[in-house]
Amino acid sequence: MFGHLTRKMKKILPQYIVGKELWDLGAGKLGHSFALLKAGAASVVAVDKDPGTKKHPLLRTIRGYFDQVAVPEKGIEVAFVSWPSNHHLPGLLALLEVSQVVIYLGSNTDGTSCGWSGLFRHLTRRELLAHVPDKLNSLIICGGQLQRARPPTPEEIAALHGSMMSFDQAREKAEQLVGKLDRREKATKLLTDLCVDHFSEGIKHLGRR
Numbered sequence: 001m002f003g004h005l006t007r008k009m010k011k012i013l014p015q016y017i018v019g020k021e022l023w024d025l026g027a028g029k030l031g032h033s034f035a036l037l038k039a040g041a042a043s044v045v046a047v048d049k050d051p052g053t054k055k056h057p058l059l060r061t062i063r064g065y066f067d068q069v070a071v072p073e074k075g076i077e078v079a080f081v082s083w084p085s086n087h088h089l090p091g092l093l094a095l096l097e098v099s100q101v102v103i104y105l106g107s108n109t110d111g112t113s114c115g116w117s118g119l120f121r122h123l124t125r126r127e128l129l130a131h132v133p134d135k136l137n138s139l140i141i142c143g144g145q146l147q148r149a150r151p152p153t154p155e156e157i158a159a160l161h162g163s164m165m166s167f168d169q170a171r172e173k174a175e176q177l178v179g180k181l182d183r184r185e186k187a188t189k190l191l192t193d194l195c196v197d198h199f200s201e202g203i204k205h206l207g208r209r
């Protein structure tokens, strides 16, 4: 398994997954699919172009690329995306668009990158329900879609920044940003410097509160 769920992450996950149908997108060898079932998911749909072959009565496996998967008309209760490839994955965002909750696990600091800018633009335009930063990888749990981007977590800043950051640098930038949220121009300048200026629109509105 690539993604690592820390004790703290395992503690908060159940409130978002117990009794839900979960889609494990890019499920790989199915390690997380099984862990999520063990943690209380009602069932798991595991999607991967090359999925593992282990079986479970509550697990359905779809072999294929994301853009070959029919987007479920009823939507997806919870999507789980752990350590996605660091390039555009056609079809993944269409599945996330119909998901009520999106759980992301990955690392974008210290030489690792999981996901691409489009994925983080999507995540930062969803309500932040929970966030567990960790040097190994961070957990980000997002709810409903927002009209404007919200302030980014350190992991999202690192992912959207033009060049690689350390975990501590990303945390520092996020702290600086929080300190500037009530000073619109400074916050906007910081975001522009970080190459994540698509948040500026959101900041403008935060500044008006």
Ligand SMILES: C[S@@+](CC[C@H](N)C(=O)[O-])C[C@H]1O[C@@H](n2cnc3c(N)ncnc32)[C@H](O)[C@@H]1O
Pocket: 001, 002, 003, 025, 026, 027, 028, 029, 031, 032, 047, 048, 049, 050, 064, 065, 066, 067, 081, 082, 083, 084, 085, 089, 090
């Ligand atoms: C780095 S692995 C992560 C696996 C698992 N989520 C984990 O955390 O251990 C990325 C997975 O995404 C799958 N994948 C990559 N591109 C894909 C695509 N376009 N459609 C479906 N699966 C894809 C790969 O086959 C691989 O299993």
